[in-house]
Amino acid sequence: MTDTDTTRAIGRVAVVTGGSRGIGRAVAHRLGSGGAAVVVGYVAGAAAAEEAVSAITAAGGRAIAVQADITDEDAVAALFDQAEETFGGVDVVVNAAGRMALSPIADLDLAVLDQLHRTNVRGTFVVAQQAARRLRAGGSFVGFSSSVVGTQFPEYGAYAASKGAVEAMTMVLARELRGRDVTVNTVAPGPTATDLFLEGKTEEQVEALAMAPPLQRLGTPEDIAEVVAFLTSPEGHWVNGQVLRANGGMI
Template structure:
């Protein structure tokens, strides 16, 4: 897939926090140069870059709205200019807004779908045009589509669209030697997931898995690293990473 002297390069959207941050750190530990994407918090992204560089790795912070084609073209251009190419694109950028379908605010629906659906589509479109042979596109879905928690209908719907894009894109890339998969975490201890939940709710969610704990960002990042490297024979799959919750 890659020669021993080749530098592999990964772009991680939403790389400045949570699962994105853990994925950046894990891919850097695997020897990849990493572009840490951020939407609004440049200082957090630059702190991650500094940490990677101080540990002997190579990293770059790139900003932009994932749903804006021009901004993503500029981000991909910046990564290619710095590192010479792109091998792995990880789409962790996303937002999660919760509420029952009957009363869900339609402006919130549109805002979430713009990031989660259009953003994934725009980034995937650039990835298809840029990722080198032997590379990987890794989208982010959710286990909630199978766990069926009340209040998650709008969020799960946005990730259902990601599933469809992932499975079809893998087949559209026949002959390109680029894999396309989605990682579907279960309850994971990120700020995005824990926001607005009390201790009882968090404790109950921890019991959903037979391992009786929430996942960690590092748990999910391990799967990202597998798909980005040694797991190249895995293609066109939704990988449910949830400790056996479903």
């Protein structure tokens, strides 16, 4: 990392939902190490959120943790209020919060489907709505999809459908923000070594997924965080309305 990389976000403020673990935590740490003040949004697990904050501040950054369920519009508005009150505004919004449920379509409990779509679709919409209202000029919104929208693996029907909705919002919001100097993009990771991904999978399943990309490994949260850092940087500001499949070369 060059000196420019570590200072280019100084003075900027980033809101990262799902920032207490996995990819969201890596994103929060990467943006914090780049000089941004970071609001670590989380829905549960206050200790993990505070650990994420401590890691950022220990490295010389500024960060706070704020609890908010992304499906609750009042809680999300309060999260953005706290970002503005503490740090003066919002320049970057990354919605890394999400939910996964795997099942054949024929067998999925519809209550689980409703919970999944409430978080992944409504939650993304609620966060995007606040981002659209509050991002300052030069700012960026990054949502999260999944490469499974393209790979279409069995048992991912409900999850892929919810992430397809996120992709559908991307260009629409980018066009709605015409003239604001704000970019909107979505990152669609492939198999990435997070607790959410590894949960419930056998070693054989994990190995098979690791060998699927031509690079023959799982992605890491840090791999994805670097993509987000680029998209939210001045260098990445010409990329707008896109879905970027960060997956090591999977279809």
